[in-house]
Structure formats: C-alpha cells, structure tokens
Amino acid sequence: MKIIRTAHYEDLSHKAAQLMIEKIRSNPDMTLGLATGSTPKGVYAELIKDHLENGTSYEKITTINLDEYIGLPSSDPNSYRYFMNSELFNHLNIPLENTNLPNGTADDINQECMRYEQLIKDLVDIDLQLLGIGRNGHIGFNEPGTSFKSRTHVVKLAESTRKANARFFESTDEVPTHAITMGIASILDSREIVLLASGTAKAEAIRRLVNGEPDEQFPASALKLHPNVTIIADEEALRLVQ
Ligand code: F6R
Numbered sequence: 297m298k299i300i301r302t303a304h305y306e307d308l309s310h311k312a313a314q315l316m317i318e319k320i321r322s323n324p325d326m327t328l329g330l331a332t333g334s335t336p337k338g339v340y341a342e343l344i345k346d347h348l349e350n351g352t353s354y355e356k357i358t359t360i361n362l363d364e365y366i367g368l369p370s371s372d373p374n375s376y377r378y379f380m381n382s383e384l385f386n387h388l389n390i391p392l393e394n395t396n397l398p399n400g401t402a403d404d405i406n407q408e409c410m411r412y413e414q415l416i417k418d419l420v421d422i423d424l425q426l427l428g429i430g431r432n433g434h435i436g437f438n439e440p441g442t443s444f445k446s447r448t449h450v451v452k453l454a455e456s457t458r459k460a461n462a463r464f465f466e467s468t469d470e471v472p473t474h475a476i477t478m479g480i481a482s483i484l485d486s487r488e489i490v491l492l493a494s495g496t497a498k499a500e501a502i503r504r505l506v507n508g509e510p511d512e513q514f515p516a517s518a519l520k521l522h523p524n525v526t527i528i529a530d531e532e533a534l535r536l537v538q
Contacts, residue, residue, distance in 0.1 A: 297520065299506070299537070300528045305494045309338025312426075312492055312528045317346050319424055325356035329425030329483075330384075331436075332361065332376045335492045336426060337383060344387040354390035358419060362427070362436040363477040364398040366405060366450065374464055375400065398448070398476035405450055409476055413448040416482055425486035429493050429501050432456055433514040437477035444510070444518045446479030480518045488524045491516070493533040502529055503536035 302308040316339070320326060330336070346352050361376060368375035373382075377397045385395050396415060402408035416422065427435050432454065438446065439454045452474055453461075462468040483489070493502050501516065505527070510517045519525045 297506070298526045299534070300526060301534055302528060302530045304530050304532075305338055308492060308494055308528055308530045309342050312336075312339045312490060313342030313346065315490065315526075315528075316343065316424065316426075317352055320352055320354070320357060323423065324353060325358075326423040327358045327360060327419045327421070329422040329478075329486055330359050330361050330380065331426050331428050331492075332363070332379045332383075333428045335428040335494055339426070339492070340384040343384065347388050354388040357390055357394065359385075359390070359395045360416060360419065360422060361395075361397040362425075362483070363475050364400040365472040366400045366474040366476060367472050369401050374470075400472075400476060405476065409448045409450060412476065412478070413482060416448070416478070416485065422486040423488065425483060425489045427483070427489060427491040427516075429491055429498060429505070429516050430457060431460065431497055431501055433501050433504065433516045435480070435483060435491075435516050435518075437475045438480050438483075438515045440513045440515060442480055442512065442515055444480045444484075444512060444521070447482050448476065448478050451475055451477055480515060484518060484522050486522075489519060489522055489526070491519065491525065491527050493527065493529040495530070496532045496535065498529070498533040499536045502527070502533050506537045 364376045370377035398412050437451045458471040462471050465471050505516045510520045
C-alpha cells in the first residue's frame, strides 16, 4: 500500500487529479470507478479545470460509481446521480450514456443489483477506482461486518453514516435508510485503487487502515488484500501515521 502525503486538501485534490489525468491521457478509453461525498469534490474540480484548459478528453471514457441511495430519483439534488452530473459529468465531454450509477428507483432492486454487477463484469474490470473512506472504515456503503466476498447489494445504512450524511439533507430523518452499493469483492476486482482522505475526522480510520490487519469489522482493511492501492491523504488525516 503506497501512501502519498499531501500538505492540505487542495494539494491532495491536485495530486489525485494529476495521477488520474496522466492515466486518462495514456488510456483514453479506460473505465474509471468514481465516488461521491465531500472528499473527491476538489479532484473533480481539478479534472474540469484541466479539461477546459488542456483539453483532456473524456469522449471514450466509461465511468461506474460505487453507490446510490434507494428511493431518490436522479432529479433529487441529494441523489448521487445528481451529484455526479453537477459536480463532474456536465462539465466534461463525456457522453452521459457512458456514465453509470445504480438506479435507486428501479422497480426490482435485487434485479438492479444483478444488472450492475453484470455491468462491472462486462466492462472487464475497472482500471482505476477512486474511493473515500467513512469514519467507521466503510468504503462505498459497505458498513462494518460486510463480507469481503460481497458483490453489488442492498445495504441498510448505519445510523452513524446517516448522521454523517445528514449535513446534505434538511434533517437526519430525510436521509434514505437503504442504498445500493458495489460490494467489497466488486471493488477489489479493480486493477488499481486510489483512496482519498482529508481532515482529522479521518485520522483514526487511516491509522487503522495503515496499521491494521484485514478484518471484516473494518471494511477498508480489505484493501490490504489488493496489490495496487495508493492512499492520497493530507497531513491531518495522516497525523496518527508515522
Ligand atoms: C460515496 C462513498 C462513501 C464516501 C465516504 C466518505 O460514494 O462511497 O464511502 O466515500 O462516506 O465520504 P466523505 O468524502 O463525504 O467524507
């Protein structure tokens, strides 16, 4: 597991974006696995800036996101589809039909999970998967206790995760109770993984990830079983790691 130390959030966003841009330029039809949340916002802003200034093209890129809330249509500003369109896709030359998120309003959610897992297989592996990390070690919406063998599935969100995400909603009650997420095994199938972490709130999770052993009670520790993982984190998130 490689660690890239960055001074602060802007530095983290810049370094992560540079790493992605280099790969996109050398492999213009790659498949990118993407995440939502606060952490990757700066990276997405840098990708847009680079696209406008340097013309990096996303015309042949395919994206696949980790997760989506159940019950929120794409028109809902709290849906992850809305987030991805407004934070990234609408500002790049990527055809929207090349961008994939689970459909949280599908009539048959179990069927939707199977469709999404098949999609990951059809894409013949994700070249680069971007991840954030929850304070409890969740990756995607895989909460503590999720099997490392899990594939795309429905999850009941932990109360701590709903509270953490309530900042985007009017109240915690409005945060959906369930989501669809790529499983841990689906994530580990990616060729390369880049995990981002910023701020002191993530310091304990990063300490546990770097120093701990694989343990299903701490989902991110599954990354220890993957041969090509880079953590890009700022000083605050790395303050408990020597
Ligand atoms: C989002 C996702 C989550 C977040 C995690 C950290 O697609 O999969 O695992 O990466 O909750 O969120 P932030 O970046 O908001 O701290």
